[in-house]
Amino acid sequence: MESADDRYYIEKVKNGESASYAFLVNKYKDMVYSIGLKILRDADEAQDLAQESFIKAYQQIHTFQGNSKFSTWLYTITYRTAVTRLKENKVNTITLNEETHEVPDMLPGQFEQLHARQIKQQVQAAIQKLPEVDAVLITLYYINDLPIKEIEEITGLSKANVKIKLHRARKLLEKDLSYLLEEKYEGR
Known part of the structure; x- marks a missing residue:
């Protein structure tokens, strides 16, 4: 069960087993990065934001009461941090990484x-x-x-x-x- 796993690892982290935090990072890193990318529109900024969000969450994990899902709590931290960073940096550009690919001969499907x-x-x-x-x-x-x-x-x-x-x-x-x-x- 998703929440039981989260609670288990959260309690381990709260009890001083910081290595257990890696489970939560691995589980939520893609969505945290995605939220950052959607708001900041820059891959490097989104990566920095993801790291900052996980650090903030780790530092404040003792305040997590379990009234909502851990993912909701973490995404809230990420969202608010991203919005604050956006306001501070006034990032208004979209960075697109386009690669050119040759189209090889296609097999059926x-x-x-x-x-x-x-x-x-x-x-x-x-x-x-x-x-x-x-x-x-x-x-x-x-x-x-x-x-x-x-x-x-x-x-x-x-x-x-x-x-x-x-x-x-x-x-x-x-x-x-x-x-x-x-x-x-x-x-x-």
Whole structure:
């Protein structure tokens, strides 16, 4: 059970076994990095933010009462740290690392896999174009399947505000990705 594992390792860390914290870092590092990347829009900044968030969480783990899931508590630290850093640095640029690839001869099935990867990349690029908070909300709700209540806790936004922002973000994504739907209906 996810929460039982978290509680077990949290208690070990609280009792001085700092090496047990590695379990929590490994479990949540991808999502912490993802939140940072969605807000800061820079891979290096997101990496630094992830490290800072895990350090803050480690230093404050004695304050974790278990009233919410550990992931919610950690994502809240990450979100607030990222928003603060964004305000301080006024980061407004998007850094995209584009690589050129030669397209090799395809075997049956590889074209479909390539097409699926391209669609995934296009969706991720469209999410990156959203305002920072909207990109985080879309990621938390649709990619990580977090409930609205947990997103409220993480972001500090009201339930109504989360729903409104999700609705607006969906509309922006729908507009930005409408060509994908057209392709689907054209029989591609």
